[in-house]
Amino acid sequence: MTLSPEAFRFVADLVRRESAIVLETGKEYLVDSRLRSLAVAAGDADVNAYVDRLRRPDGAREKSKVVEAMTTNETSWFRDREPFQALSGTIFQELMQRPNASRTIRIWSAACSSGQEAYTIAMLAAEHVVPLGWRVEIVATDLAQSMVDRTREGRYSQLEIGRGMPAPLLVKYFQREGTGWKVSDQLRSMVRVQTLNLAAPYPPMPVFDIVFLRNVLIYFDAATKKQVLGRVRQVLDPQGYLFLGGAETTLGIDDSWERSTIGRFTVNRPRGAVAAPTVGTAPLSGLAARKVI
Amino acid sequence: MRALVIDDSRAMRMMIGRLLTQQGFEILQAGDGQEALDVLGACEPHELPVLCTVDWNMPVMDGLTFVQSARKRTELRDLTLMMVTTESENHQVVRALAAGAHEYLIKPFTAEAMADKLDLLGLDPSRRVA
Amino acid sequence: MTTTDAPADALGSTPAAVSVEDLQQIADDVWATFLDAGDVPPPGDDAGTDAETDPETDPGTDAVHSAIAVLGSWEGQVVVECSRTAAERMARQMLMVTDVTPADLDDTVGELVNVVGGNVKSLVPAPSSLGLPVTEAGRWVAGGAAPVCSVHLDWAGHPVTVSVWSAA
Known part of the structure; x- marks a missing residue:
């Protein structure tokens, strides 16, 4: 059959x-x-x-x-790679050069699904930001309670871990638990998880330096896209960064954004934001570790 | 672009070889670590593979010993070593990385997981052409 | 050493941390990735005719099993058992051959039990190591080993049993 x-x-x-x-x-x-x-x-x-x-x-x-x-098993860690190279190689450094009394970077992983994106961001923050005496707070939201629960639990099967997790980061930030792997308390403490409907008015939110809104807009009609981008704009710092999916754009939907290029990657910023410093994309720590002898 | 698949199981060599062929590799095979060193030793510099997938538990010479040996040879310094093994405890991954393995894929794995690892290592076809 | 996970003195009396759910997950993953959804779908005509022309479903009549030992803090065996017909089909698919030799069959079922065994090993107290798989005709005979758990899979219409036994 x-x-x-x-x-x-x-x-x-x-x-x-x-x-x-x-x-x-x-x-x-x-x-x-x-x-x-x-x-x-x-x-x-x-x-x-x-x-x-x-x-x-x-x-x-x-x-x-x-x-x-x-x-299950279809979501990759470091999905698409370039956004995370731009984040760890350029954007974190730029944010840490600003005057910031609380030395805190706030990031929103919107439509977090089972949490791979939020914990990928947390790993990069633990590698590149936390050692410099800065804090990173990540808010991960999803429409589905089941996804919020999964993200909060932070437990991944062997096959889920197989999807793009660099081995050096796996052993540093995960422990074996039964047949799978569990995210470390360090990463978990950086991620706050809650349900949220992107297409409805938002509850009180902090002002974020970075919003990851990847592969979500494509499922909304034009009017809803505009509403969502408008609401995101309200919780994003005027000098902040918006990450969209590779096939998504603000062009023709909401003209309060402009595009900025970092290496091979295009990030969206509120119109009028100061251009990002042209820093070369550094290789991701723990990624592409070849040529080290 | 060549890859050397090291595994004592012929079924596993076939499976890994198939996945790597789809990613544009020409496949060499070895059934244990010593045979792998012999295969590599017989290659002219321009014939050397860029990637070895390395099983852990094999007769004659196991994968960990192979990785340690390969990392001592300067002529193999550009070789990327990826363990592909059923050994799945945290401390085993740590041991393999300390011995000089660049990546680690735990069996069983999907075709997509293999492609993700090649991407991490900068060995996927789209990046190689660039 | 804590009292809760102190190994008992007698072999086999340490409770193995392998539940039916764990074993089912491992077995499902192994067959789904290596023999099903991995890269190419199995040829439709082969799947159809083979299942229909193969009347036997009881592996007892012409069974093959492969067993691998886990040695160390916990000692036992991990066993994969199926019909010869099923084993030959697995070998054809993994090795991409049309005629399956006894060596092909040993290699295929042996590697499947090796992968299951490696994952089971990660669940039992360390340190432990894996032996080499031994594939034989006929049903698995437990001898003095005590059953820990077993699960049944349906692979392309063929029953496959995966079980864990502790050395007694």
């Missing part, structure tokens, strides 16, 4: 909506294999019957299991 095209499309739409992860045609076998045990557990004859169950009004709980089963 193979997965029907309708069932695949339903699951792909669900996963894209809930997690921003795109399942391309050709990944039917992946859906089939990942959902087989859920189908068995639900007492369904096959995955097609299980997907029919998801469509019923009482399918909400099973839907969240499907999103988790399909997105």
Whole structure:
């Protein structure tokens, strides 16, 4: 029994909506294999019957299991790499050159999913900022309570860890726990997690130096995109930085932003922000460690 | 661009070799650390692989010993060494890195995980062309 | 040394920290990555015909097993057991051969138990090390070993059993 095209499309739409992860045609076998045990557990004859169950009004709980089963192992640490090179090689240094009495950098990981982005930022901060006597506070938010819980727990399976975690950082910031790995107390203490709906008015928030809003806007219509960018603008320092996904832009949506280039990477800043100093992108610590003998 | 896959299991050499072939590598194979040193020793400088994937538990010479030996040879200084092993305790990863391994991939792993590691090491096809 | 994790004197009386959930996770991951969703989907026609023309589902009639020893603070065996038909299909897929030799079969099932065993080893008290896998025809005979836990997988219609035993 193979997965029907309708069932695949339903699951792909669900996963894209809930997690921003795109399942391309050709990944039917992946859906089939990942959902087989859920189908068995639900007492369904096959995955097609299980997907029919998801469509019923009482399918909400099973839907969240499907999103988790399909997105597990699909989120990379240091996802896209360039944003994190710009962060650790240039932006952290620029922020620490400013007068800042509290010596604190505040960062928002919006739509944090299972927390890989927030903890990636925390690792870079622990490497490049904390040793210089500065503090980094990271707020990680997601619409889904299940994702907020996962981020707070900070426990990742072996396969999740396999997705792009540099080995030197793994052994420094994670401990084995059962079949997986648990994030260290040091990183956890840097990350505060809460639920938040980006498309609704925000609760009181601190002013952030950096906002990561990656691969989220693409799922909103133009009017909502503009609203979200406007609200983000209100919680971002006038000299701050906004990270969007590789396929996302503020152009043509909200003209209160301008683009600034750091190495190969483009970051968005509130219009009128002082241009970033042209610092070359330094290699990420713990990444590309070759050539060291 | 060549890669040397070192593993005592032929099934595993095939699997890793397939993934690396998809990433544009030409594959050499060895069934243990000593055979790997022999393969490397027989290469002219321009024929040397850029990457070795190294299993840990192998007969004759294990992967950790191979890494230590390879790191002592100046002619192999540009070789990137990645452990690909079922050894998954924190202290084992620490030992391998201390011995000179550059990266560490724990079995089992997905094709995407292998691609992510190559990306970390600057060995993925898109970066190599640049 | 704390009282809670002090090793007991007698071999095998230290409780192994391997739960059914842990073993299921390990086994699912190994088969899903190495024999399913890893790179290419298994050929559809092969999957169809093989499952349909293979009437046996009880591995007892023509079974293959591979066992690997965990040695050290905790001692025991990790075992993978399946039908010969299933083992041959796994070998065909992992080795990309059409005719499976006995050496191919040893290598494939041996590597699968090796990977499961390595992950099980990380759950039991350190220090410990892995032996070399031993693949044989027939069902696994436990001898004096005591069962710790076992899980069953369905791989492409074939039952596969993965079990952990402590040396008694």
